[in-house]
Amino acid sequence: MWRRNSLSLSAKLARLNSNPSPFLFLRTSPISHRHGPLARSNSTAPESTSAADSVTCSQSGPDVRCIATPPAVGLVASAPASKAKEVADLVKHYSRCYWELSKARLSMLVVATSGTGYILGSGSSIDYLGLCCTCAGTMMVAAAANSLNQVFEVKNDARMNRTRLRPLPSGRITRPHAVMWASSMGLAGTALLACEANTLAAGLAASNLVLYAFVYTPLKQIHPVNTWVGAIVGAIPPLLGWAAASGQISxxxxxxxxxxxxxxxxxxxxxxxxxxxxxxxxxxxxxxxxxxxxxxxxxxxxxxxxxxxxxxxxxxxxxxxxxxxxxxxxxxxxxxxxxxxxxxxxxxxxxxxxxxxxxxxxxxxxxxxxxxxxxxDNELSATVENSNQLAELPSSSSLDGDRTRSSTPRKNRRPALSRPPVAYASVAPFPFLPAPYVSN
Structure with missing residues (x-):
């Protein structure tokens, strides 16, 4: 009888090993302490690393299966943030490359000389919108010229300590990308000057770009005369600004x-x-x-x-x-x-x-x-006109003629022929010469 009981006990133990009890699973389940009675587990398995993990339990017969699912909501929220950071880093990288390719500080000096030429050529009235457009177009063309200069001198810049960390020698940007950037800036700047200023200013900008990128740059490796050619390049921007304001070169x-x-x-x-x-x-x-x-x-x-x-x-x-x-x-x-x-x-x-x-x-x-x-211009003309008024005493006939001219529309007036047309002296191409005299 004792033997029969021992056999039945061993059979029960074998049945328990083949079909574990739910309570036995609960005792050995490595679930976090936040899940109620499961926290009193004696298991040495590592706990869950995330408190936000969800646990799904299902029972199939005597078995209980628990599956932990990852926090899908957190992953979905972090994906746009990572993409935005990548875009921001990309924009920062290329902005820095474009800044260095354009030699921005040197280009700003060129813009300053062009703006000064524009103001000098404007006379007493300055078109500030035209000034801004001229400066913007000059900046674009100067950036294009400096970028092409670095495109042609990649190998030379790589050998010099002063320039070896530029975008092209350091490999931060490719040469085709730099050529595309320079071409777009050159075309946009020339088009802006042609539309908002005049074709003379646009022609000076385009010729200066060609002279700097395709004459001065290769000449630096051929002959020391390149310094004098570069001086001509630097002298053109103020002439460009004057031409944009006045439409002529005097x-x-x-x-x-x-x-x-x-x-x-x-x-x-x-x-x-x-x-x-x-x-x-x-x-x-x-x-x-x-x-x-x-x-x-x-x-x-x-x-x-x-x-x-x-x-x-x-x-x-x-x-x-x-x-x-x-x-x-x-x-x-x-x-x-x-x-x-x-x-x-x-x-x-x-x-x-x-x-x-x-x-x-x-x-x-x-x-x-x-x-x-x-x-x-108005100060110069006023000075000359005051001197003429002191030299001449007005007569009654001239006063009557002045009253008649004041009553006629401005577009129908004709300049007086009895004295030199001093109003034209300020716009003469050679102001240091005496004003032209028109006789009756």
């Missing part, structure tokens, strides 16, 4: 371009002397590399600084600016010439850097003084 419009041309040579000579090693590594044919002593480099810089001396007097003599600008411009030219003279007599890196910093200070002060002391 002798007065050459004042600021002449200042920029002569200014760029000491500026670039100082830079070329300071960066001689980089230019050698990059394979550029700069003027300073063929001048080991630096004497000719310093003499070219001093000579062009001296060319800046008469510009203030010419601006005053031509009626562009007042006499105060003549004094200020002369003092500025003497200051930059003194730094060039120090560099000529003692050709050291310190003196070259001093001349470079003086050139950086000269240009904004010169343009600012030209804008502050510029002469307006």
């Amino acid at each position: 002798l007065n419009s050459m004042m600021l371009p002449a200042a920029l041309y002569f200014w760029q040579l000491p500026h670039f000579m100082a830079l070329a002397y300071l960066c001689r090693k980089d230019y050698v590594d990059g394979g550029f044919k700069m003027f300073s590399l063929a001048d080991p002593s630096g004497y000719r480099t310093a003499w070219v810089a001093l000579r062009n600084c001296l060319y800046l001396l008469p510009l203030g007097y010419l601006a005053y003599d031509w009626g562009i600016a007042s006499g105060w600008f003549c004094v200020e411009s002369t003092l500025l030219a003497l200051a930059i010439s003194s730094t060039a003279g120090l560099f000529l007599f003692n050709r050291t890196t310190k003196n070259a850097r001093r001349m470079f910093h003086a050139s950086l200070l000269y240009l904004p002060v010169f343009m600012g003084g030209l804008l502050v002391h510029r002469c307006y």
Whole structure:
């Protein structure tokens, strides 16, 4: 009997092992302590890592099966956030690449010279919308030219410490992408100038782009004359601004371009002397590399600084600016010439850097003084007209004629032929010449 009971007990144990009880599952289930009595489990299995996990239990016969499902709502919410972050990073990356390709700080200097030329060419009334459009178009064209310059000089920039971290040498952007960016900016800027300004300004912008990207850039690896070609490129933007405002090119419009041309040579000579090693590594044919002593480099810089001396007097003599600008411009030219003279007599890196910093200070002060002391057309014409009124005594017949002309519409009036047409003196292409005299 004892043997029969032992056999039945072993059979029951085997049946329990093949069909585990629900209570036995509950005791060994590794479920989190937040699920009521399941927390009193003696199992050593790791608990769930997320409190938000849901548990689904189903019973099939004597078995109970529990399945933990992941938090689908959290994943759906985090997907748009991750995509937005990727888009933001992408926009930040390409914005930084476009900024460096465009050489934005240099392009802003070009825009400043173009805007100054526009204001000088506008006379007494400034079209601010036209000024903004001219500056925007100039910025686009300058960005395109600088981008193409880097496209053509990828290998050269990769050898120079000063430029090896640019977008193209560092591989942050591809060359076809940079070409597409430059082409779009060049076309958009030229089209904006043609539509909002005039075709003369658009033609100057397009020609400057071609001259910089396809003449100056390859010439840097061929001959030292590239510095003088680059000075011509830098002198065109103020002429562009004048043409956009007035629609023509006159002798007065050459004042600021002449200042920029002569200014760029000491500026670039100082830079070329300071960066001689980089230019050698990059394979550029700069003027300073063929001048080991630096004497000719310093003499070219001093000579062009001296060319800046008469510009203030010419601006005053031509009626562009007042006499105060003549004094200020002369003092500025003497200051930059003194730094060039120090560099000529003692050709050291310190003196070259001093001349470079003086050139950086000269240009904004010169343009600012030209804008502050510029002469307006209405002031010039009023001065000439007052002098003529003092020289002539009005007669009764002339007074009657003035009353008759005032009663007629403006579009039907004819200029008086009894005295010089001083009203035309301000728009003459050569204002320093005497006003034309029309006789009866």
